[in-house]
Amino acid sequence: MGSVTTKKHPNGLDYVEVNTDLCQASIFLQGAQIDFFKPANKAPLLWVSEADDYQPGNGIRGGIPVCWPWFGANPIEGYPQHGFARTSIWSLASVKMRNQLVDLIFTLKITEENKQYWPHDTEVSVLFTLGESLSVSIVNKNNCDYPINLTQALHTYFPIEDIHHLKATGFSGSKYIEFGKGPYQQDGDEVSFTRETDRVYTDLANKQLLHTPNGTIEVSRENSLSAVLWNPWIDKSQRLSRFNDNDYLTMVCHEAANVLEDEVQLAPGGSHTLTTHIRWA
Template sequence: MNLADKVQALYAEYGALKGVTIEIYKQLIAVSVKNKAASATIFLQGAQLAEYKQAGERPLLWLSDQCDYQVGKPLRGGIPICWPWFGDLAKNPDQVKDQISLDVVPAHGLVRDQEWCLADVKLIDSETTLIKLELDVQPSDLWPFPALLKLEVTVGRSLSMNFEVINTGDKAFSFTSALHSYFNIAGIERVEVLGLEGVEYIDTLKDWRLSCSNNPLRVSSEVDRIYKNLSGVVLINDPGFVRQIEVTSHNAPDLVVWNPWAEKAKRLSNFADQAFHKMLCLENAHLLDNLQTLAPDQSFSMGLNCRVSIT
């Protein structure tokens, strides 16, 4: 089915729903929803949420203005889904690595450039819209196990996402995954992250050493940390936008905090040299020792909830 036919089919099924539009960004299809409380845009490629904005407020998420919206090329920003491995496969647990026979594999897994199926859009009430997407993963040279992936996005006074993995095959498999959220901020130098005080983290920029701090996190250089076994709410305090972003995770005990800073920003694709000033990634995840193993017919779900409050 070509692009025009896909859009026509989606319009036939969902185009009559209030606040729902089907859009084309160059080569990619996106579904946008708008209700009394908020609006959002999600791309079928990668099931990637690109925008969420409460009514009358600034966007919650950062999305690069250099995205090229091409088939097979993941977008930079929003909330990409990383599965069945996170980051560099070589830095994942042996249980995950040993399942992969190829020498060269993409970072962050195999679903960011796959086209998902729009399974449903429901208008729950005047302030809440539910979007459901699914991906039927078939065995391949890259990943030898069948699986069904489901994503539910609830757009309302807060943003909720739930990511589910179902083992549809006859063999067990292991994986790591993350919801790789890029948050929109006024300026990285003034932002502080609360809720990580006293939590142990792995500093991947310092030989993966284990560290801990009792102070709120302030970013003044490249940061790439994995906070382990986190519980509770994490807050981004952003005085430039006069707001706090509250991030709560579900069944995702690890949190990656990432900002590339100036030098690495110059080497990133679809990323302006100075864009690091305007974004901060807090990535709800289960990594390393918190990998998941699913037997046939078993499922696993993880999620997040984001809420913005004015300070």
Template structure:
């Protein structure tokens, strides 16, 4: 892979390699394990991505924060609950394919070597590619291509962790009118801004394609493409104590708002066709 002047390959203390971006408009880090972005900070702005202070970036373990890629299933596998939660992509080693820099825009593309994916979990002929488009905003595009002679179906999510200085002073706008399931109950209709006063685990369907996270530090706009479902999550007090690589009080400084294809929004791809799940994130 040919690098650009603003891009280098670095190594974390644990030995995991990551792509480091330091351009005129932003800084970013993308780990080869999981193709997981763990930092995105526009120039002269606060970070747009959250990672736990307890994260140690170990081989074979999912990272607590950033944008984990959940694929080819979201949550527990419907057929086998012993399979890896949120699929295999986020704990697999991806290949860095291409970096391009044109003007102030940097594009970083990675692919998942499908030969390395255990066909117990995914036996279909396909490709999986993620592209990060980095300016003063972040765009992530996850593309699955069906190379088989039959329709394939799956669920997925870009499991984005966002920062906030105070979760109880944070609200989500743009989910009004959507339906949601929470803790297996519902569907309910969202009528108002969403606030946080307890553990939150809402799976939305028929969701508008843009939401805004209103925090004391400013407003983050989150857009989605080819997705009518999204997930809103905060572990709150009790669950925080049970999470790995997560400080007991860190629920106060984070939330997840995830571009997804889940529930009725499951992806089905015909032979030789592709599907791209995308999200765009920026301060406004």
């Protein structure tokens, strides 16, 4: 069988620890953010910077931050980067165990403070399914009598051993925006890394592979035609908070998203679910 227990980090953050015959994981109530997932007898599938000190109010630099209800910078000055969900305290609403799989649902109540950013009557939850693989979903429902648009992403950090030997495949036929320029047509199926990479892909196939020295990670998406591929490289690594200067060597972000022309359009009473699936191939 297995266990699901609530624990407290030494710095005060509450988290849920999962232990089964198939996997180990930990998910923080702040941000509904998973920072650790390890399938049984395999290496961990998520990366966290050793520079992160897990302080309340800061999103963890690694794992899967939940970017909601917007991705990146909001055009309104003073609004938080990547939305407010990743630093808000979520509630663990449901725990189910089935055939050694664990389903966890976290829900977010919009506080009066956050209503200044998001005055809409919506419901948002994050569903985790943990087994030999990891699935994470953002589930939106619009309770308003008017339509709502939003952008979102599951900002996944992967451990890749050595960025110089990483090959990412599955990008054929897509296009991307980078550093505010484009769209550019993807050249071939493969992406390698020799500089800062910050690409927002659209028209992207629903599965990519990260070929690392330690094995191949399969990343797939549902209800998403867009994704973000990011490595800060040398100069930006030195400017990032809670990030060591050489961390760029051992991580890459490949994020399931609904951004640009792929933004979510919720009709009155409508719902939408963005899902990412992650496993060792």
